[in-house]
Amino acid sequence: QSIPSYALSVFFAPEGILEKIQSMISRMWWSGKDKSRGWNRMAWDRVCFLKGMGGLGFRDLRRFNVALLGRQVWRLACCKDTLCFKVLRAKYFLESDVFCPKRVDKPSFTWNSIARAACILHEGFGWNVGNGRKINIWQENW
Secondary structure, eight states: OOOOHHHHHHSOOOHHHHHHHHHHHHHHHHOOTTOOOOOOSSOHHHHTSOGGGTSOOOOOHHHHHHHHHHHHHHHHHHOTTSHHHHHHHHHHOSSSOTTSOOOOSSOOHHHHHHHHHHHHHHHHOOOOOTTSTTOOTTTSOO
């Protein structure tokens, strides 16, 4: 699969674009030699299963997009000495972290993409107490 990995690692792709890419992959995979419409021999969600689970190992493009953006979120959470972190922190999350950004009037499309991925990833995280210094007992949902 040759998909635009760089664009998916920077931007949260709209559903229509991902459906169109998925449709092109499916059409190429199931069509015959004469480029006529072929028969789908397996449902697309089943094709995206791992090979060990009976699928063909194709990527689910939405999950792949969130995973690539998750790398950006991870870098913003861990690598605090980069220029990208310093610029984004000054504009979007000065007093907090990447998971709790402040509201701005016109955020960039790249920041919107990173923030959406951070929100999706944050829903899947467990709650880490650590030493307890960063917990606000009045605002945290505990």
